[in-house]
Amino acid sequence: MQFRKSVLAAAIISTTALLTACEGDDGATGADGQDLTAGQVSLVQVGRFAVDDNEFDESAAEIVAYDPASARVFVVNAQQSSVDVLDLQDPANPTKQATLDATVQWADAGAINSVSVSGGLVAVAVEHDTKTSNGRVQIYNAADLQFRGEVEVGALPDMLTFTPDGTKILVANEGEPNGDYSIDPEGTVSIVDATDPDNPAVESVSFADFNVGGSRADELPEDVRVFGNFGRSELAVTAFTDTDPASVTVDDASAVVAGSWLTIASTEGDPLPYRVASVAGNTITLTTDFDGDTEVAAAGVAGLTVYLHDGQSSVAQDFEPEYVAVSPDGSEAWVTLQENNAVAVVDIAQASVKSIVALGTKNHGIPGNELDVSDKDDAVNITSWPVKGMYMPDSIKAIEINGEVYYLTANEGDAREYDAFVEEIRFEDAPLADVAPFNLGQWDFTDETGVGRLTTTLTADTDGDGELDQALAFGGRSFSILNSAGQMIADSGSQFEVITANLLGDDFNNDNDENSGDSRSDAKGPEPEAIEAARINGHTYAFIGLERTGGIMVYDISNPYSPEYVQYLNNRDFDYAIEDDIDDGSEPAHAAGDLGPESILYVSAADAPGDRPLLIVGNEVSGTTTIYEIR
Template sequence: MNRLACFTSVLALTAGAAAAQEMHFNRIASFPVVQNMAEGEDTSRTTSPEIISATADGMTLVYSDSPLGVIGMIDITDPADPQPMGNVDVSGEPTAVSVLGNTTAFVGVNTSESYTAPSGRLAAIDIASRSEVASCDLGGQPDSTAIAPDGSFITVAIENERDEDLGDGGLPQMPAGFVAIIPLTDGAMDCDGIIRADVTGLADTAPEDPEPEFVDVNAEGEIAVTLQENNHIVVLSSDGTVLSHFSAGSVDLDGIDTQEEGALIFDESAEGVLREPDGLQWIDDTHFAIANEGDWKGGSRGWTIFSQDGSVVYESGTDFEHAVIQIGHYPEERSGNKGVEPEGMEAATFGGTPFVFLLAERASVIGVYDVTDPAAPRLHQLLPSGISPEGAIAIPQRNLLATANEFDGIEDGAARAHVMIFEYQDAPAAYPHLTSEGMDTLTGWGANSGMVAGADGMIYAVNDSFYGMQPTIFVIDPAHTPARIVNAIPVTREGAPAQKLDMEGIALDGEGGFWVASEGRTDRVVPHALYHIGPDGSIEDEIGLPAELMAVERRFGFEGVTLVDGTLWMAVQREWGDDPKNHVKLVSYNIESGEWGAVHYPKAEPATGWVGLSEITYHDGFFYIVERDNQHGTAAVTKKVYRVAADQMQPADLGGTLPVVEKEEVRDLLGDLTSTGGYVLDKVEGLAIMPDGTAWISTDNDGVDDHSGETMFFSIGSVDG
């Protein structure tokens, strides 16, 4: 019986109970693009939606998929329920797509044999028949495409990209790139009228070898183009005349992390970091924004607004990255490179407000900025994206925004590649669920695992081994919207950050301190152990596992701990050497006597992959246990909360036959995990139950490594029925 079937998830609490409501973008759907493969196709192949466009009526999305060599189409007549329309083969590598009206998708197709012999074409695909109706030879390798607002021409950035493995990977590497401008007459390409706009001799860096990256066209027909590797920007007329050009410049950065050391420490600086922009979007006819992704020499982690004469109107510096850090999306594994790495952009006006949508490739976040005043943009909100957002399309006539997220986790056991759809609503922002905003110092967080509720109304959470150099106990106030981290207690050993910990469970000791369960990995010299930690975070005692357990030890160990009447109970994630199939141990340790024992818990048969336990907590006569599989998205089956009556927890001696407890289902979490329009996240890791019975759930974002970084932190209501 599902005891919480009568409860409505209070995810709305994390979305806010704002007194003065404001319009916000909220995700309403996620579409795994593998669904566009035809019946019988090999769905284990990598898919990657990159650049995305839409028909004029906003009913169809069209995206490029480079690994498959296709463009994919999605029916969004009902945007909350997108439907597959299939793929169209383009006989090459699609690099970008732009849709004109409701009829034609123009696709840049790379057909290059080598870096030194680049080639490509612009294909016109009839959307209704899903067939190619025309093609123009471009004379080089295309990157981005853009159609003039009046439909009079389409422009293509011909990058002729460099070989990053040649020498130092730097420029020059000929042949030079250029900008192609193809006239359109009633939507048809005039291949004979192609203009090759020469942009050589302009940049300070390798002027003989420009590499155009991204193009956009304003209402006056002026083309702005980024030369990323050259760190330069050019503005062209529709006939290819250079109207202005200037260096993209550099930025001095303070408060950044440049070391990939398993810790989030933002105390470093960098001077003269080249912007090296990728994405570019006109905001109006005189201003455009650039996303400073960086390439071979730069990457300033933010974004900039220029006047077309080259004047810097606005520079974000580290503001964007710092906002991303506070919501737990900072990619520590990219600290030595370019941090959050803004790459793509979109700009559009919704409800009279001009917005810029900034896509952070490595943080998997969309920064939504109100640019009513281009000199003083306001961060309106941060949206959760799929992994590695590459392209976005705004559909303001339908109050919609769609993103194409290129990373496909098929080879890494992560989520498949998705297109996500957001709606501009008269509603509170549904994300983030958790933030460190408001703390005195910039505080990063992530990979949150075990949780426990205190009588003080706070929730205490630990991070796991991803941050091995920075084990931390986070104090969370769930009364805020979003929930707020109000303190971060470093876990230390003899005054230094404690190493060799994989904290997966936490309990309060009743005296201001904590008990923490660490999941061991003997192959990495990480011990299976219990730690008694003082209020200041210092380790006071370490308790190793007894010989009876270590004799049957496996990698997947303790995944939660709770304290009941002087006895610690730990949930073992998966079967160890002496466990029957689909049975795992709930292990007991009497603090006073030092005695160990266990019972067996029957877990679900996995549909795919494996099923294990990830949390245990005691409340009012019951032990509540999180049971989950290791699957994402549509493959996920088991994400549940169960409970076991305390009178069943009669531990037997280790090494012998253990009693098997009976479990009762409390909550199937699949509905909660999709309630904000995203795909089902893998790791439901935290469960905390307040004294009044209110239960809180959290997910582990794997430190934003092959993960979108999204953390869900929400209440499922009261477990007292």
């Protein structure tokens, strides 16, 4: 891979806060060899827990929580549908003590998705074995691991957290649809009263009032994405021609017209979207041939199903609460609605929605917001492109700075992909409307070494004619800071890509399950996933985990309007042959270092077993729990 040096230099110059950190005039060097701003904290890895029988990329270490009284770390092991309990009395040598198994109390328990600890209690979010059915929150003692109580919550409880006083548990119930979109549960937020952990009580916060015709429908911001395919038409395939363009004959094509979009699901390949060129009787001619990833020929007629994009989930069905941050005073919760590119603000005492905040888009065409858009150019090419990034945050964190409350978001991005609905498509494969920037002639949206390779969304078709009217991209490739009024006051812009390009070189924008540089430039780049914040020695810091490239970014956010880069730490071995030696099972999942940081937890010096504050990171692809000292 080659650096396009002039372009990269321009990106660095436009990101003025990074001049010292990236070019090293006054910077120090951290223990990991990465650049470090002088006079700031640094992370140093001191311990790591991994077991050799963890399967690679099967989420053996996701969410982490800590109990200071017992010095135990609770780690969600989604691979085993359990929580691993680690002894952290010696942070350099964490050891496994026990396991919490949700199925002991509930026979229908499916995956465990989240864990949180407060006041000696451990709360666990457990989805139903049928993910569209209601899940549960289970409560245990942290000291003796005894079960205390459980309560039913919404469908697919994805994340939970205690309020600061430990009396309530806030749960984001994602409510994802099933694969064929015949069921789409409503997304909700549960407020669990845990004052009597043996008999927890629950209130549910609904979004139904924001549905069309609902009492608060007019309050829903116009640019909140609502696009689910519940109620879609399912068309049985009776024949197909694997030609260019391809065609499918179905049992009833009466609802299909030219310009419609279909998702074709195959038992042998990935579901993919296709546009209709024409319809004759029950034969549908597509605008293209079949993508090889669909593997139509291998599936045959019996292995294909066609779904028409003609359904419409309600607002409540379409909202999928992802992550919760509770304000420091415990009065309100901010809940990310990742796929909807929005945040819901919840009044905890009233168990009601105060407002929906639309996050809007990020202009990648201006200095400071550059990005690399292609995995086919064999180069680091961080430059301006005429696209708008949808922030679409995953995790969110509340922090008080100088008496004001702020919310930090990790702007990952996430596309919907189900058998009955796939929204993601590349610009080079999409029909584009005769509007700017597509018709300006300055950029070639068919060039796979440039912006043509970037993934976009079918929801950019704003007038329903089957052509994309906007140049949208998934995720912000950044972290943002919002004030308590919902205004975005800072964003890290292109800094994550600029920093990793400078420090990792050819390994920039790597995926988390293989070592192949530049492989994620076309799809969300470094993909910020986890975020944490802490007050240390008079400064406030943000810690951001990059899910794909890996590693932890550290920023000083003492001035929330002007965050300063401090350090990037990554213990990954980019030379390791992951595909050959780990993916085939011959080496343990952790052999190449930490892969796929999913959660980050700060432990203060007062609560830590030693005399230094700690950062605990759960890495889902490598199945490792890593302990850092903050020095």
